[in-house]
Amino acid sequence: MRHLISLLLLCSLVQFASAQSLDEYLVKAAENNPELKAYYNEYLAASEIGNQVSLPDPELQVGVFFRPMERFMGNQQADIRLMQMFPWFGMLKAQESEADQMALARYQLFLDAKNNLFYQFKTSWYALAELEQEIRIAEENLEILRKYERMALIRFESAATSSSSPSSTPMASSPSASFSTGSGGVNTMGNQTQGMFSQAKSSAMASPAAMGSTGPGMTDVLRIRLQINTLENDLELLNANKLPLQVELNKLMNSPREAQISTPEPLISFAMNLEKQAILDSITTNNPMLAMYDAELLALESQKRMAKLDGRPMFGAGVNYMPFQARIEDGMSMGGNDMIMPMVTMTLPIYRKKTTAKIKEAELRQEAVRFKKGNTLNQLEIGWSKAIRDLEDANRKVALYESQLDLANQNLSLLLTAYATNGQDFEEVLRAQQLILDYEFSKIGAITRQYTSLAMLDMLSATGVQPYSN
Structure with missing residues (x-):
């Protein structure tokens, strides 16, 4: 656990460019999300229940005689009684404890x-x-594919010129036509090839029919145009997929769906040495659902204590006031003195079946909560194991795709050189370029899984774990 705390402190010192923007959005979502507001108001409502715990309201009884009742002490005008009941010792404290624990459970929710x-x-x-x-x-x-298209058109036009003019020299025989592949998969070409690109620019999008030829070089042009069309369609789909994500983010913040969302910074792969058991211990310690069940158990314990105390007598203390009016008898005033009588009352809880049933109910509810907590703990451990597996798998995939990209770029460079030399294997060039694109997409997907797996561990443990870069 000490290692985990040190790691968290280290992580907090390293900030990503996107972290601050993401944190700002998270704060906005926490402040404006309707569902979260509903949960918070339910907690506030539950916290008010504790303020409602008090003694029973005093009882006031007033009886007024339409005709004064004749008594020895005079004519009784009314009968006024005031009584206050008091529960058994500890009942109010148990009620407050039960209300506080239920409010705490709502807060954990x-x-x-x-x-x-x-x-x-x-x-x-x-x-x-x-x-x-x-x-x-x-x-x-x-x-890059459009550059390949221009390159194929140059070769096609060079081959056509060579067939009509034997003295012409095809590009394939030019030793100065060289190709190199950058680290990011973007190809750069020699000065002579760049000059040929500019010469063929006007004919790059010409149709095969307009050229009046269907030679082998045009097959390369058609093949690459097929890939260009496919990639353009994929690009349109990628741009269309942005809208649902932007709408989702805005709605999570309770903002208008058309509100502008800032573009996230590129995700960077990270290295993280986490102790699995330390993370699991943090989950069992900090997860709100487990804390909610603990609060419910304490609340039910208070309910059980309340049920026991409810089987004890309740006491009441009060006063009975009877106003009298003097009565005239034989010309003399008789009585007229008001009477005040202190009173004490006590309930007799002789029906024990009700008390026993309440205690049993609380015990059974406690047992049910324990089972729920055990099941939740099992589910959290399952989620922990899957998140750890996904994180480790994403780490391996990132390393694999980085290695594969290096090899694929080297392979593409060799294929481009061979094509510039003898004009063969252009299909292999396109296949190698597509392989690089696939690896780049796969690497991005693996990095995203790193972040989502870490976000899952963050949600389970509620510790705010943040990644740090290599």
């Missing part, structure tokens, strides 16, 4: 709703960040 809201918001935010990176990479690859 509010915290659990907040954690679920944050997790939902984070996953949508990370999905939007992943989508933005996929759009950027798709646009870069689309530009």
